[in-house]
Amino acid sequence: MRSSFEIDSDGKLHVHRVTKSVQAPHPVRLTRQAQIIRVQIFDKCSIDTLLTLIRQCRAIRQPIHIQSDFPGLSSGIHNDSASFCFKVGRIILSLFEEHHRTQFSSHLGAWLDVASDTHKMPSDFVSLARQQVTNLETAAALSQLTEDMLVNAAFYRLGADFSFRLLKAPQLVRFPEIIDEWNPDLYAALPIDYAQWITILAEIAIASRMPLLQTGQIQIPDNDTKELHQNSFTRLLYPIASDLERPSNYRLITLSYLPESDSWIL
Numbered sequence: 001m002r003s004s005f006e007i008d009s010d011g012k013l014h015v016h017r018v019t020k021s022v023q024a025p026h027p028v029r030l031t032r033q034a035q036i037i038r039v040q041i042f043d044k045c046s047i048d049t050l051l052t053l054i055r056q057c058r059a060i061r062q063p064i065h066i067q068s069d070f071p072g073l074s075s076g077i078h079n080d081s082a083s084f085c086f087k088v089g090r091i092i093l094s095l096f097e098e099h100h101r102t103q104f105s106s107h108l109g110a111w112l113d114v115a116s117d118t119h120k121m122p123s124d125f126v127s128l129a130r131q132q133v134t135n136l137e138t139a140a141a142l143s144q145l146t147e148d149m150l151v152n153a154a155f156y157r158l159g160a161d162f163s164f165r166l167l168k169a170p171q172l173v174r175f176p177e178i179i180d181e182w183n184p185d186l187y188a189a190l191p192i193d194y195a196q197w198i199t200i201l202a203e204i205a206i207a208s209r210m211p212l213l214q215t216g217q218i219q220i221p222d223n224d225t226k227e228l229h230q231n232s233f234t235r236l237l238y239p240i241a242s243d244l245e246r247p248s249n250y251r252l253i254t255l256s257y258l259p260e261s262d263s264w265i266l
Helices: 047-057 081-098 123-129 138-143 192-208
Strands: 002-007 013-015 028-033 036-041 064-068 076-078 104-110 154-158 164-168 212-221 228-240 251-258 263-265
Touching: 002 047, 028 047, 036 047, 047 081, 047 192, 064 081, 076 081, 081 104, 081 192, 104 192, 123 228, 123 251, 138 228, 138 251, 154 192, 164 192, 192 212, 192 228, 192 251
Parallel strands: 036 064
Antiparallel strands: 002 013, 002 028, 028 036, 064 076, 104 212, 154 164, 154 251, 212 228, 228 251, 251 263
């Protein structure tokens, strides 16, 4: 049996029907035939299009056949969805940060790639990253994490509408200001650009199903003068996203550290 969907520039899914129309196709087409998954990606894709793509692909456990005209994403076969979602996720992050260069600039990599060189990182990072609970059911995973590991952590939950909720902030947060601490919706609780940035990172981590390390620069106001300055930061993203759980039970834990001021952010 064959099924085919397209994703438009707003990130909405459409059932693909073969017609004689000369209308241009949507930016992404996903086709499933028997056990074969094919993804066709055209040369112009929005952030919303690519976010929907990784949401659709993260649960796939068969190889994904990619035909791509999009810059930075080569055609070929990905044997697992996590590696594909991670690659697409890095493109999404790059597109977003290109439009917010003065605010955010970063590199995102797998924790395993830096796990042997952690002597300059806070002990919180190492303690959390060493826990092998990313693929456990959520309740079992959380039961293995100690309170000491999570004092400086932020907790997020994926909602049924694909939006993320802030469940817990670090005890002392230098930045950003939490606008509405009683409203867990990120876009109500945080400045909109920061909420978008965190949402993109959360989507990437959940879809990649592995701990990630983000390093870079972030623009933060000085505590005294309120003038904006670039600060180095390091962030660990630790997803809990078991195949046995519904997406609404997925969790993301982050530790975000400013080494120059020895302080924590969301």
